[in-house]
Structure formats: structure tokens, C-alpha cells
Amino acid sequence: MTTLTDLTIADAQAGLAKGDFSARELAEAHIRATEAGRPLNAMITETGDRAVAAAEAADDRRKKGEGLGPLDGIPVAVKDLFCTEGVLTTAGSHILDGFTPPYESTVTANLWRSGAGMLGKTNLDEFAMGSSNMTSYHGPVHNPWRRQGDNQPLVPGGSSGGSAAAVAARMCLGALGTDTGGSIRQPASFCGIVGMKPTYGRCSRWGIVAFASSLDQAGPFTRTVRDAAIMLNGMAGHDPKDSTSVDMTVPDFAAALSGDIRGLKVGIPAEYRVDGMSAEIEALWQQGIDWLRDAGAEPVEISLPHTKYALPTYYIIAPAEASSNLARYDGVKYGLRVEGSDLNDMYAKTRGEGFGDEVRRRVLIGTYVLSAGYYDAYYLKAQRVRTLIARDFTQAFENVDVILTPTTPSAAFAVGEKMDDPVAMYLNDVFTVPVNLAGLPGISVPAGLSEGGLPLGLQVIGKAFDEATMLRAADVIERAAAFTARPAFIAGEAA
Amino acid sequence: MSLDKSTVARIANLARIEVPESDLEPLAGELSSILTWIEQLSEVDVEGVQPMTSVAPMNLKQREDEVTDGGRAADVVANAPETVDGYFLVPKVIE
Numbered sequence: 001m002t003t004l005t006d007l008t009i010a011d012a013q014a015g016l017a018k019g020d021f022s023a024r025e026l027a028e029a030h031i032r033a034t035e036a037g038r039p040l041n042a043m044i045t046e047t048g049d050r051a052v053a054a055a056e057a058a059d060d061r062r063k064k065g066e067g068l069g070p071l072d073g074i075p076v077a078v079k080d081l082f083c084t085e086g087v088l089t090t091a092g093s094h095i096l097d098g099f100t101p102p103y104e105s106t107v108t109a110n111l112w113r114s115g116a117g118m119l120g121k122t123n124l125d126e127f128a129m130g131s132s133n134m135t136s137y138h139g140p141v142h143n144p145w146r147r148q149g150d151n152q153p154l155v156p157g158g159s160s161g162g163s164a165a166a167v168a169a170r171m172c173l174g175a176l177g178t179d180t181g182g183s184i185r186q187p188a189s190f191c192g193i194v195g196m197k198p199t200y201g202r203c204s205r206w207g208i209v210a211f212a213s214s215l216d217q218a219g220p221f222t223r224t225v226r227d228a229a230i231m232l233n234g235m236a237g238h239d240p241k242d243s244t245s246v247d248m249t250v251p252d253f254a255a256a257l258s259g260d261i262r263g264l265k266v267g268i269p270a271e272y273r274v275d276g277m278s279a280e281i282e283a284l285w286q287q288g289i290d291w292l293r294d295a296g297a298e299p300v301e302i303s304l305p306h307t308k309y310a311l312p313t314y315y316i317i318a319p320a321e322a323s324s325n326l327a328r329y330d331g332v333k334y335g336l337r338v339e340g341s342d343l344n345d346m347y348a349k350t351r352g353e354g355f356g357d358e359v360r361r362r363v364l365i366g367t368y369v370l371s372a373g374y375y376d377a378y379y380l381k382a383q384r385v386r387t388l389i390a391r392d393f394t395q396a397f398e399n400v401d402v403i404l405t406p407t408t409p410s411a412a413f414a415v416g417e418k419m420d421d422p423v424a425m426y427l428n429d430v431f432t433v434p435v436n437l438a439g440l441p442g443i444s445v446p447a448g449l450s451e452g453g454l455p456l457g458l459q460v461i462g463k464a465f466d467e468a469t470m471l472r473a474a475d476v477i478e479r480a481a482a483f484t485a486r487p488a489f490i491a492g493e494a495a
Numbered sequence: 496m497s498l499d500k501s502t503v504a505r506i507a508n509l510a511r512i513e514v515p516e517s518d519l520e521p522l523a524g525e526l527s528s529i530l531t532w533i534e535q536l537s538e539v540d541v542e543g544v545q546p547m548t549s550v551a552p553m554n555l556k557q558r559e560d561e562v563t564d565g566g567r568a569a570d571v572v573a574n575a576p577e578t579v580d581g582y583f584l585v586p587k588v589i590e
Binding site (some may be wrong): 025098099100101103192199201214215240243244246247307308312313315316323327330331332333334335336337339340341342343344345346347348349351352353355359361363364365368371378380381382383384385386387388390402422425438439464465481 | 498502503506507508509510511512514515522525526528529530532533534535536537539540541544545546547548550551553555556558567570573574575576577583584585587588
């Protein structure tokens, strides 16, 4: 029998249906993998008992012929940014010390209703602010991959670094992340797995610790495009508790993976050929274009003229929204409190001690750009440029069905690198941030290896609420790439 | 755009974050370099462009104005560092 931890979600479901193994056996294999994977520091809290309880319920249902479908009995991990009832939720921050939500986020509740079980809560950059997982109060996560002939630990990317590392190391079959500027797609690319950010509004944000509300969106990490489609179906849907979640039919995403992209128009944005792009990224991108053309699609040169302004726009809007959202951490309602001489002093001391360096930087930038006298020059200007960035995409999508780009400008870097220059770290998200600003869906698919033997991803961007076409193109890339390389460390096999 | 120490101290106070004196100078440098990088937006012509206010074009849904939840005082204060009788407790603010 195949190692249970090496299965895809789709194959695991087929195995459960045939009775090759029980959901309980599947959960237990992953609990052992989670324990074996501890050196990666991918999980902040392990919840094996919940995974077992969900698996037993799934086995009971199956015996009675009442199975719930593709996610019934599937063990997954959850970024520790989703509130989970009765389970510690940290957002990777000191300031939420001991916070145990009395409620469940809508997206996780949807997954549990589909029969999935929770193996644990995964590590992340503090409040999802970062591209390396280095800013977590709970310590850095190590990427299960290593450069060839080099044992230096690498970052898994961020902010959803724990979720990406856990899926890549076979600690879980899938995991939840959130993506505000690339926090699902960049770590997926760094860890050689699939990561999808759905359209803004596709999944409810209710119960997810807010970073930048107009950009945040939940999405899945998986090892195949089909599994991503299955996970999204388990997560998505209208929620009256999030006024920005849309009330529209959720299609069967897995059914869209026909493998047929004949006549599909694939936009290739000229502005993504940034200065200094490495030859291997350029070659990978060209390879992706060739794969899609060979499958019958038509590559079309397009222009997204405001691309270069996306990052600076993002670094006004996201910190501004963050400074407002994070005002709630004041030592009164939950988490850390540091006593002070009076109420204001208590606020300042609590926030001074509770926030890490990157969060402090962003809250200060956000406070500054929203402050009297600067609001128009920074925030309003950024919101106007954002309109132009979104318009670029709208105009491009009049002529194409999807857009193909690299996911990241480089492969994973070493733990500790790029920490002394915030702007150099921000540049990691140059290809992913525009998608968030425009509210579009994007997916990263592992497509090749760097010279050093590290995974590199290609990004497919879809039209708003047309994840189905985006997934169909991504599935074709996955088939053509036939990416079978495996990370140096696999927890599932060590188990 | 270059921020000096006193501006950083002023923003930190607005944000209610205590910043040690020794951190002000390096922070001023970091924030200035981020703001200088952001300055490139000044070259974009936004004449007549509306600021984005809604990411997905949609109308907000309406619902009946009725109570759908509540009566959970114990849950609401369950995570608070200090409470008394279902209230959050903070340092005294009035003499």
C-alpha cells in the first residue's frame, strides 16, 4: 500500500471509499508525521485529538453510507490566523498570548462540516506580515527543501510558511492559508506545492484575524491542482457575517479540470519582465508559455502598465488598514497586558512589548499615512493608483482568459537573509501583490527546479470569480510539468 | 520623504506603541527608506481617477434589523486579562 501521507486528497478519498484504509488510520499516520515534522517548527499547536474525532465520525458515516463527499475524513492543518473554537489562536504574535476563541471562523466551520479534521494550527509571520515566516513570535519555520549539496536551512516563504512547509513535508494532505499580498502563492512556490488565492469575496473572512481587510482572502495549500479545487469547494460560499463575501453560486471546481484548453487565450504581461530577472525564472516562464501553447492555448502579449506601482501602493494601503485593524490589541479584551501608570500608558506598554519589529514598522507607517495632513498625499493617492492597477487587468481580460507569470522573482532564500532591508524583503511579492490589489484569483503551480535544486512556481491569474478557468489552465501546466521532485525532509516517511 | 526622531515619537504616540528611545533613530531610518521608495507614486497621473472603495463590484446586502445573536457576556470577556462581573477591568481613568 502507498504511504498514506503521500496520497493526494482525491486518492485518499478513493482509498477510503474502497475501504483500503479507514479515516482513523489516515489521521493517525498524519499525527505521526506531524510529530516527526516538529523540527520544521511548522505547527504552533497540534490538535491530533480533533483529527481523530473527525476521522471516527467520518468512518461511522461511511459505514452507514452517509459519507459527506470529497473532504470527509481528510486531515488538514490550519494557519494560526483562523479562529478555532476552544483552540489557542496566536496570529504568530506575543500580543495574543493565551487567546482561545469562543467561536469558529466560517471557513474552518465549512471544512469541518464537510468532514475534514484538524491536525493543528500552523506557524506564520506575525499577523501575516512577512514573506519569510521569520517574524513569527513562535520562531522561524524551516523549508523542508535544501539546496543541493548544502544543508543551510531555508525559509518556507510567508506569511503562511507553516502551512506550506507542512503540506510539502507530508504532515497533512492540505492546509489553509491566507493571502494579502502573496502569502499563499509565494510560500507554495518556495515549497514546491500548489497554493491558491481565490477571488476577493469568494470565501468569508469572518473569524480570520484581520490584517488588511480589502486584500485578505483565505485559500488552500495542496500537492495538486485537483486537491486545491476540492478544498476551495469545501471553503467557499456566502456568509451573512461578512458583508464582502459574495452571494453567488459556487461551481464544482474539480469538474472544471477537463485538460482541454484549446483556444484559451493566455495573457503574457510585458511589464512582468522586470529588470534583473534571473535567467532561470525567465526560462521557466517561457517553458510555461510553451506548455500551454502545445496544449492548444494561444499566448497573447498584453500590457499591465501600472505594474511597477503595485508594491508601493500596497505598502500604503496594507499598513493603513493594518494600523486600523490592530488598534483592537490594547491589553483590555484579550491576550497580553503590560501594566502602566494609567490607561494610556498600559496601552502603549502592552503594544510596545506585544508587537514584533515588522508589525510595529507597519503600524507606524499606516498611522503616518493616515495622519492629518498626509491622508490625501499617501492613502487617497494609493487608492487612486489601485483603481488604475485594477483597470489594467480589466482591460487585459477583455482580450484574454487567464494570465501567466512567474510566482516569485527567486527560489527560497536562507533563514536570516534579507532581514536588514525591509524593502528588499517586500520585493518578493512583486508578481503576487497586483492580484490582491485587483481582487483577482491567482494560483501557484510547481513547474521546475532552480539551478540549486529548489522548486519554482508559475502563477496563473484568473478573471474575478472565474477560478474554474484558472484552475483548468493550472491543471494543464501541472500535467505538462510533471513535477515529481521531493523535498530533502519528508515527515510522512520518517513516521 | 525623511522622518526625524521626533516625528517617529509622535506617530508612535498616535499608534499607542511605546518605543524605547534607542529605537527611534534606527526606526526613523527604516521608515524613511520605505517612504522614499513609496514616493515613486508621485509620478503617476491620477487626474480624474476615483479612489477604489470596493474590491468586487457588488451591492451590500440588506437584512431585517433584528437581533440574531447575543446573550454571550461570559464568552465576550472570557479572554480578558482582568474582568469583574462581566465587565472589562482597566486602570482607573477618573479621579
